[in-house]
Every structure is written in C-alpha cells, then in structure tokens.
Amino acid sequence: MKKKLYLILGCLSLFLGVIGIVLPVLPTTPFLLLSAFLFERSSKKFHDFLLENKVFGRYIKDYKEKKGITYKNKVIAITVMTLGMGKSFFSIQNIYGRVSILIIFLGVLVHLLKLKTLKNS
Template sequence: MLKLLAVSFWRLLACISLLLGLIGVVLPGLPTVPFLLVSAWSAGKGWPRLELWLLAHPSFGPPLKRWREQGAVPRKAKYMAILMMTSSVVLLQFSAAPFWLKLTLPAFLCGVAIWLWRRPEV
C-alpha cells in the first residue's frame, strides 16, 4: 500500500511538472526546462516509461541529457534567466510587497544567479 502511494506521488509530480513545462513552451516568462528536469527526475522514481520518453524526445531530450551528464546550462538560457530575475526584482520594488521581501528576494536571486553562472556551458 505504501509503495503504491509513493509511486502515485512520483507520477503525480511528474505529470504536474510536465504540464507546467509544456505551458512554459508557449507562455513567455514561465521556464520550460526546470519543470522538465523535475518531471524526468520524478518519473525516474515512479514512471520509468515517461522518463525514457522525455529523454528520447527530440526537443526535450537534449537539454535533459546535458543537465544529467554535465550539469550544463546553455549561455542563452543563463542570459534569459538573469533577465527574468532582474525584471522580477525591479517589478517587486514598485509593488506593495512587504519590505522584508523586497530585501530578501533580491539577495536570494543573486545567489541563484551566481550558482547559475558557475554551471558549465554547452
């Protein structure tokens, strides 16, 4: 029973993240690859056929394989991520968000940007 529950959880996570990744294909600003990474990872734990399909997909497969093999992020994706994070911080500063969030989120995103730029490129 517990194993069935765990498999169901991994499959649900794989489906939700795959759906978000597919929405990100057509919706600007919503990243695609991070959701596909989560989908492939969770599918590997509960739905191996979906994982294999994602890895073999002509569009989705190559970035997933590069990430798994090298932890690599294309330079264009790095630029887009930095642009989106910067835009978010600027918009946040003009919003009615709490002051602590206006200080904390930029610091967190700066850490993410540093981590991202230290990733290998393809």
C-alpha cells in the same frame, strides 16, 4: 505506491515549471529537473516524453548528462530572469515579498553562474 507518488509529484513539478515560464517568481528549471528526476523513478513514458520534448528536452539532457548549459542559454536565462524578477521586485511594495524575490534571484543566479559552460552544439 511509491511510483504513483513520484508520478503525481512529477506532474505537479512539471505544472509548476510550465507556470514558471510566464510567472517570474517561480523558477522553471529546478521544477523541470525535479520532474525529470521523479519521472525517471516512476514512469519511463513520462520521462521519455520530457527528455524528447522540443522545448525542454535538450536542456534537461545537457544538464543531466553533461552537468552544464551553453553560454548562450546562460545569457538568455539570466537576462529573462533579471527582467522578469526585476519587474516583480519593483511592482511589489511589501518588503517581505521583495526580500523573497531577491533571495530567489540571487540563489538561481549563483547556481547558473556556477554551472559548467558547454560549447554550443
């Protein structure tokens, strides 16, 4: 029962992570890392699929095994996040929406900056 719950939550987290690629309010990386965590506890097949994925696999492995990301990927992540969330911030007129976006942005930015910077490989 526990494995099924982890599998369902892992699929939901993966779905949200993929949506986060195009929707700047949803952060992609935390959802993908959560998916890897949940799949590791529920399905070797899904876990291996995620780690061997051409788009996400290497980044998840670097984060999981080496506890960091490359300088290039930090710059790309911060740039894309700034542009996407900046667009959302200025297009939303609701103060609560703007504050929410700002809090999410600052939280993810601090996390990215605190991550160990790996050498490009």
